[in-house]
Amino acid sequence: MSVRQKKLELIEAMNRARAMEPSSFVPNKLLDTLIEKMNLKNDAELCRVLEVQPPIISKIRHRKLAVGATILLRMHEKSDISIRELKDLSSASMH
Secondary structure, X not given: OOHHHHHXXXXXXXXXXXXXXXXXXXXXXXXXXXXHHOOOOOHHHHHHXXXXXXXXXXXXXXXXXXXXXXXXXXXHHHHOOOHHHHHHHOEHHHO
């Protein structure tokens, strides 16, 4: 499989994931709240604390990647914010 084919498959997978996520998904409030409650300066520090690569947080912030169970659990473990509250922070109904 060529690099171009792999890239196209990745884009298609991202588009499918985006289509599956609820339209009310609003990641900025979730990420900003984590940064604030954990006394971090920016997304880069959040990446270090959560032990994820920067593109993961960037894709979440830009709504190209949904918050999966693994990262949600890690957010909970590192911040002591309940899973329910984390999920509520990422939904538009809280705004």
